[in-house]
Amino acid sequence: MGRKIKRYGAIVRLEHWMVALSGIMLIFTGLGCLPLFKRYYITELPGFKWTANFYTVTKLHYIFAIFFVFAVLFHIFYHGLRRDFSLLPKKGDFIASLKMILASFGLGKEPPADKWLPEQRWAYVGIGFTTLIVLLTGIIKVLKNLEWIYFGPKVESTINLLHTISGGLFILLFFIHIFFVLAVKSNWPLLKAMLTGYVDEEYVKHRHPLWYERLRKRLQ
Amino acid sequence: MNLSRRQFFKVLSGIAALALSPKDGLSYKGKFATLIDITRCDGCNDEPIPRCVKACREENKHRFPEPKKPIMPYWPRKTYEDWSDKRDKIDTLTPYNWLFIQKVEIEGKTLYIPRRCMHCDTPPCVKGCPFGALSKQPEGNTVIDHSICFGGAKCRDICPWHIPQRQAGVGIYLKLMPKFAGGGVMYKCDLCDARIKRGEEPACVIACRERLKDRTVYKFGHREEIYAEARRRAEKEGLYIYGDTQNGGTSTLYLSAISFEKIEAKLKELKARFQMPVKVRNLYKEEINPLGVAVLSAGAMGILTGVVGALAGKKQDDKEVL
Numbered sequence: 001m002g003r004k005i006k007r008y009g010a011i012v013r014l015e016h017w018m019v020a021l022s023g024i025m026l027i028f029t030g031l032g033c034l035p036l037f038k039r040y041y042i043t044e045l046p047g048f049k050w051t052a053n054f055y056t057v058t059k060l061h062y063i064f065a066i067f068f069v070f071a072v073l074f075h076i077f078y079h080g081l082r083r084d085f086s087l088l089p090k091k092g093d094f095i096a097s098l099k100m101i102l103a104s105f106g107l108g109k110e111p112p113a114d115k116w117l118p119e120q121r122w123a124y125v126g127i128g129f130t131t132l133i134v135l136l137t138g139i140i141k142v143l144k145n146l147e148w149i150y151f152g153p154k155v156e157s158t159i160n161l162l163h164t165i166s167g168g169l170f171i172l173l174f175f176i177h178i179f180f181v182l183a184v185k186s187n188w189p190l191l192k193a194m195l196t197g198y199v200d201e202e203y204v205k206h207r208h209p210l211w212y213e214r215l216r217k218r219l220q
Numbered sequence: 221m222n223l224s225r226r227q228f229f230k231v232l233s234g235i236a237a238l239a240l241s242p243k244d245g246l247s248y249k250g251k252f253a254t255l256i257d258i259t260r261c262d263g264c265n266d267e268p269i270p271r272c273v274k275a276c277r278e279e280n281k282h283r284f285p286e287p288k289k290p291i292m293p294y295w296p297r298k299t300y301e302d303w304s305d306k307r308d309k310i311d312t313l314t315p316y317n318w319l320f321i322q323k324v325e326i327e328g329k330t331l332y333i334p335r336r337c338m339h340c341d342t343p344p345c346v347k348g349c350p351f352g353a354l355s356k357q358p359e360g361n362t363v364i365d366h367s368i369c370f371g372g373a374k375c376r377d378i379c380p381w382h383i384p385q386r387q388a389g390v391g392i393y394l395k396l397m398p399k400f401a402g403g404g405v406m407y408k409c410d411l412c413d414a415r416i417k418r419g420e421e422p423a424c425v426i427a428c429r430e431r432l433k434d435r436t437v438y439k440f441g442h443r444e445e446i447y448a449e450a451r452r453r454a455e456k457e458g459l460y461i462y463g464d465t466q467n468g469g470t471s472t473l474y475l476s477a478i479s480f481e482k483i484e485a486k487l488k489e490l491k492a493r494f495q496m497p498v499k500v501r502n503l504y505k506e507e508i509n510p511l512g513v514a515v516l517s518a519g520a521m522g523i524l525t526g527v528v529g530a531l532a533g534k535k536q537d538d539k540e541v542l
C-alpha cells in the first residue's frame with residue numbers, strides 16, 4: 001500500500017470534466033428546449049422561472065455547447081493524432097464486459113483487465129458515437145440557423161429530429177454511466193482518479209493485473 | 221483500429237470541409253409574398269362570413285383535426301386544449317380557423333385586419349421545433365407537418381404573434397406516451413402550400429378578388445414585386461407598412477392608412493388575443509446566431525489545440541508513474 005499510480009493525466013481529466021459539466025448543463029437546457037418544463041411545473045420552482053423562456057434556454061444551450069464542442073473536438077483530434085486508441089474495443093471485450101457487469105452485481109468474478117476495463121471500452125464507443133451524432137447534428141443546426149448552409153425542408157426536419165433523438169440517447173447513456181460509477185463500489189477508485197489523477201497500487205494490482213504487469217516490466 | 225495519422229486527419233478534415241462550405245444562392249427568403257391592403261378590407265360586412273375566411277376553411281377542411289374523445293388532460297395538469305366543439309368560431313384563430321378578420325376601431329374608423337401566419341423569413345417556430353415538424357419552404361411559407369407534430373405548442377410560445385393553434389386528442393403523441401408528453405397537433409395557415417406549389421394562388425386571395433375585383437385586399441406574387449409595390453404605394457399614398465422589418469422580415473406585408481403604432485396601442489388596450497407589436501426583434505438572428513458563431517469558433521479552436529497539442533506533446537502524458 002501507499003504507492004500511487006497515475007491513471008489519468010491532467011489533459012484527460014480536464015477533457016472529461018469539461019465534457020461532463022457542459023454535458024449536464026446541455027442536458028438540462030436541452031430538455032428545457034422541449035415544451036415540458038412548463039407542463040411539469042419546473043418553471044414554477046423557485047429560481048427556475050427563467051426556464052419558461054425558450055429563447056433564454058436556447059441561448060444557454062449554445063453557451064454550454066461552446067465548451068462541449070471545444071472539448072469533444074479537442075479530444076478527437078488530440079488523441080486521434082497521438083493514436084491513443086487503447087480505449088477502443090478489442091477482440092473479446094464483449095464477453096469480458098458482460099462478465100464485468102455481472103460481477104458488479106455480485107455474480108461471478110471480474111476477468112483480469114488492462115488499464116481500461118472491457119466494459120469501459122464499450123461504454124466509450126457507445127457514448128462516443130452518440131456524442132458524435134448529437135454534436136454533428138447540433139453543429140448542423142447552428143450552421144442552418146446561421147443560414148450558412150441550406151438543405152431544404154426535408155433534410156432540415158430530419159436533422160432536428162435526429163438531434164432530439166440522439167440527445168435523448170445521450171441522456172440515457174449519461175445516467176447509465178453515472179449509475180455504474182456511483183452504485184458499483186469497485187468503480188469508486190476510478191472516480192477518485194478522475195479527480196486526482198491517481199489510483200492506489202493495491203487497486204491496480206487487483207483490478208487491472210494486466211496493466212500492473214506492464215507497469216512492473218517497464219520499471220524493471 | 222489501424223488508421224494512420226494521415227488517414228485519420230483526411231477523414232476528419234473532409235467532414236469539416238463538407239460541413240463548413242457555404243452554399244451560395246440558397247437563401248431563406250422565399251419566392252413569394254402577400255400584400256394585405258387593409259385600407260380596402262370591409263370585413264365582408266354584407267356577408268354572413270368573410271369570403272376569405274370561408275375560402276380558407278373550405279380549402280383546408282379535409283385537414284382539420286378529428287379528435288378521439290374523451291381527450292386526456294395534459295398530466296400532471298388537468299387541462300387540455302379542445303376546440304372541436306367550437307368549429308364555427310370565425311373571430312379568432314383556432315385549429316379550425318386559420319385566418320380571421322380582426323376588427324378594431326381607431327379614431328372613429330373601423331379597421332378590418334385579416335390575420336394569419338406572417339410566414340417569417342427567419343421563422344422562430346421552424347428553428348425551435350424540436351421534432352422538425354415545422355419547415356420553411358422554398359416558396360417562403362412555413363408549414364406544419366401534422367403527422368410529426370407533438371403539439372407541445374413551443375412554436376406558439378416563440379412565435380411573436382402566437383399564431384399556431386393546438387388541438388388535443390389527435391396526432392402522433394397518442395401513439396407514444398399520451399399521458400406524459402405531447403399535447404395534440406398545431407394548426408396554422410400554410411399559405412396554401414399545395415396550391416402555390418401547383419402554381420395557383422392561395423384560396424383566400426382568390427375569394428377576396430371575386431368580390432372586390434380590382435380593389436381586392438390581397439395580392440399574392442413574387443416577393444420582390446410585392447415588396448416593391450408595397451413601398452411604392454406607401455410612399456405615393458402615404459400608407460404605413462407592417463411586416464417588412466418585424467421579426468427580421470416576413471412574406472406578409474400589410475398596408476394601412478393608420479399607423480401601426482396606433483393599431484398596436486389599440487389592440488393592447490383591448491387585450492386582444494392577437495396583438496400587432498411594431499417592434500419585433502428576431503432573437504434567433506440577433507441573440508442566438510452570434511452564440512452559434514462562438515460555438516463554431518470553439519469547435520475550430522478545439523481542433524487546432526488538439527492538433528498542436530498532439531504534435532507538440534507526443535507521448536508524455538500517459539506515462540504512468542509508480
Ligand code: SF4
Pocket residue numbers: 260261262263264270271272273321332334427428431432437438
Ligand atoms: S380580405 Fe377580402 S374577403 Fe376577407 S374580409 Fe376583407 S374584404 Fe372580405
Ligand code: SF4
Pocket residue numbers: 337338339340343344345346362378379380381382383384408
Ligand atoms: S408568424 Fe409565427 S407561426 Fe408564422 S412563420 Fe412567423 S413565427 Fe412561425
Ligand code: SF4
Pocket residue numbers: 275276277279280318319336408409410411412422423424425
Ligand atoms: S393562404 Fe390558404 S391557409 Fe393561409 S389563410 Fe389563406 S386560404 Fe388559409
